[in-house]
């Protein structure tokens with residue numbers, strides 16, 4: 001699933017072309033993952049001018065000037081692609097947005113877990129309030145504070161919880177723990193003050209480094225031009241089960257924790 005660096009990459013690309021543009025037309029090829037469904041969605045959105053595209057955690061926010069917005073979650077395989085007028089929709093394409101100046105954006109989704117939800121300003125505020133701090137806009141001290149409670153919670157579980165820190169998923173949780181030399185299955189209560197600070201710092205580092213590479217294409221993720229992110233080759237543990245740790249040459253282990261694969265080095269992560 002796309003995490004902060006991937007969603008932020010898409011946000012920047014969408015914002016650069018769409019900020020200030022009005023939605024002229026919407027074509028729905030496959031309904032069912034937009035709210036309200038079908039014509040209701042078209043009526044709410046067409047004619048609105050986008051002030052910009054923002055992001056909170058892994059959610060894209062298409063912000064309209066009148067305070068309304070569309071929340072967009074890519075989930076597993078959602079994509080936004082800029083397409084030309086001669087583009088022929090494929091079977092996974094769901095909704096085409098035509099903006100002024102003939103700018104066309106196709107929302108497409110193979111696995112169909114993604115969604116687009118139209119919200120008014122009240123609902124928008126309510127939805128966004130449930131997320132924890134944005135790691136790239138928050139001090140290391142404050143992020144470290146978020147890793148204190150609840151004490152019995154496992155580190156990996158806490159990192160995946162969007163209310164603890166926003167935008168982290170499986171890839172960057174595993175990578176940050178490896179960089180910090182900390183086992184993800186430990187409880188928060190076992191972390192020293194230094195551990196928390198080091199982990200918070202490595203979260204910020206790995207997210208920034210991945211963002212600089214336009215994210216990680218571990219599965220289906222591509223940006224709005226259909227290009228892959230460049231961070232996959234730079235991962236140190238995620239997806240490297242049985243391969244040698246790049247720090248200490250011990251084979252990387254993978255365990256299943258809360259239904260998710262967790263990768264770690266049994267030697268240099270304590």
Ligand SMILES: [Zn+2]
Nearest residue numbers: 245248265268
């Ligand atoms: Zn190691």
